[in-house]
Amino acid sequence: MTTSQTTTHARTAAGSPAAARPLRMFLALDAAVTGANGLIYLLAAGPVGELLGLDAGFLRGIGAFLTVYGVLVAIAASRPVPPVTPTKLIIEANLLWAVVSIATAVFGWFGPNTVGTVWIPLQAAVVAAFAFLQMSGLRRLGN
Numbered sequence: 001m002t003t004s005q006t007t008t009h010a011r012t013a014a015g016s017p018a019a020a021r022p023l024r025m026f027l028a029l030d031a032a033v034t035g036a037n038g039l040i041y042l043l044a045a046g047p048v049g050e051l052l053g054l055d056a057g058f059l060r061g062i063g064a065f066l067t068v069y070g071v072l073v074a075i076a077a078s079r080p081v082p083p084v085t086p087t088k089l090i091i092e093a094n095l096l097w098a099v100v101s102i103a104t105a106v107f108g109w110f111g112p113n114t115v116g117t118v119w120i121p122l123q124a125a126v127v128a129a130f131a132f133l134q135m136s137g138l139r140r141l142g143n
Contacts, residue, residue, distance in 0.1 A: 015081055015141050015142060016081070017080040017081055019081075019140055019141055020080065020081040020082060020137070020140075020141055022133075022136070022137045022140060023082055023087065023134060023137025023138055023140065023141060024077050024079075024082060024137075025077075025137075026130060026133040026134045026136075026137050027073055027074075027076050027077035027082055027087070027090065027134060027137075028074065028077040029130065030070075030073050030077075030090070030094070030130040030134070031070045031071070031073035031074035031077055032070070032074075033070075033126065033130075034066050034069055034070035034073060035066070035067055035070025035071065035074070036070075037063075037066055037070075037123070038062075038063045038064070038065070038066025038067035038068075038069070038070055039063065039067055040063070041059045041060065041062050041063030041066065042059075042060055042063030042064055042066075042067055043063070045057070045059040045060045045063060051115055051116075052112055052113065052115055052116030052119055053111060053112045053113025053114075053115065053116045054110055054111070054112055054116055055110070058110060069093070072086075072090075073090055076090060081141065084138070084141075084143050087134065087138055087143075088138070088143075090134065091131045091134050091135055091138070094127045094128065094130055094131035094134070095128065095131045097124070097127050098124040098125070098127045098128035098131065099124075101120050101121065101123065101124035101127070102120075102121055102124050104120055105117050105120040105121050105124075
């Protein structure tokens, strides 16, 4: 094999559905957790709001956003090789969510109670972990 054939073969193998399996799994887990979280916020905003010390209307809005976002992440995960640009946008959105969540807890935005102040950074850590796992999966594809 010539050098150019080897390079082409390596790129093809790196971008193959088999190489994309970890990324697809991390995206699918993100979609499931985010979608479930969104549905809980959307459908049980009153009790969850009382538990976290957050306004039910605010949680419904966040729940609707997370539910739609979860569906979009699931669409990316359903591809044999997730598209690079949408995957990068998902990673960036997850990182932004994590940073804003930490700022929310630190600065007490939206007035969460003690349970909410503990919950917010915990969910931020999960979202950040998804972002880093997805970055790892994307790198495995050679991107």
